[in-house]
Amino acid sequence: MLKIERLSAGYGKVEVLHGITIAVPKGKVVTLIGSNGAGKTTTMRAVSGMIPTTAGDITLNGKRIAGLESYRIAKLGLAHSPEGRRVFATMTVHDNLLLGAFPRMTRARPRGNVASDLERAMELFPRLKERRSQLAGTLSGGEQQMLAMARATMLNPEVILLDEPSMGLAPILVDEVFKIIARLKHEGVTMLLVEQFAAAALEVADYGYVLENGRIAVEGPAQKLRNDPAVKAAYLGGVH
Template sequence: MLELDNISASYGKVAVLQGISLTVPEHQLVTLIGSNGAGKTTTLRAISGMLRPQSGQILLAGEDISTLPSHLIARRGLAHSPEGRRIFPNLSVKDNLIMGAFLRLTGKRSRGDVAGDIERVFTLFPRLKERHKQLAGTLSGGEQQMLAMGRALMLNPRVLLLDEPSMGLAPKLVEEVFATIHRLKAEKITMLLVEQFAAAALEVADYGYVLENGKIALSGTAAKLRKDSAVQAAYLGGGS
């Protein structure tokens, strides 16, 4: 469904990605793990058009999207819950979700049942329902994270990118976020998950890639990576 072929990207003169290739098959959950600064967020930004890659191809359902601006990539069915949540603080919680469905409401993607999907997000995150009239800027960090995920889901995406959905959350909320990811996986949503909690990410994922200094160092089924001694030592707090 989503395929990166030898993608390179840089910020100014600093090369961040040096030839990344990875594949996210339909209905699968693929995770990208790696230490801070390895290029995980940059990879997602390159996919969703927030950063133009210098070379390489990004295929979404077989079509090259690597030179398109974000809004046209979204139109082809890619949703991105970005690092730092990036919700719209001056819009209400519900209006944030409506913005997630912008393309469906304006006829650029098939409309479906927008009101029903808002209810579905409220079922996933009951806290958002209680606060649906509140300005999103007044939400707590955890609630904003839920909103960012819910907003991305509102596109009815073919592929969903999740960037560090657990970042900065209390342990109990991290559990809740992963429970949600499990549920989305059960719904067969195609996802690419970037996570700092490598153990939890490999627990839920089908397949994993390990990113080191802008290159794929290792890849394999999540089960295999969980047992890999190098991965355990570096990312799973293991070795003992």
């Protein structure tokens, strides 16, 4: 589905990623974990076309997307729920969600029924249904995160990139976000997940990669990584 091969990328002359390879199969959840500054968000930005790549390749359903502009990548079916939420603060919840479906509404990506998917998003995120006419900038941090995730689903995407969906949220909201991710997984949604709570990410994921200093240090089935002593010590608080 999504293949990242020998990818290098960064900012200006500073290279952050050094030839990483990641595969996200159809219908699976793959997580990318690592310490702050390891290159996780840079990976997501490179995949979605927010920053240029310097080497390697990225393909979505066999189509090369490396080097394409973000809006072209979205048309091909890749949705990005970015770090920091980035909702359109002066627009309503309803209009934020419709913007997620913009390529479909312009026939650039004619897939499915937008109206029915809007209702599905409201059902998946009931807090948004209650606040559909409210300005996005007046929502709580947790509600804005839900809006960012719901907006990504409105593309009816092939793959969703979820970058730090639990960042800044209270524990009860973190649990709610991961329940939604688990439900999307059950529905067959393909996801690449970057998450600061490695234990929760590995619990919901099928496969995981550990990123260290812009390189893949360890990879494997999520259950195997959860039981790896080195991964436990470094990212799971040394739990046993």
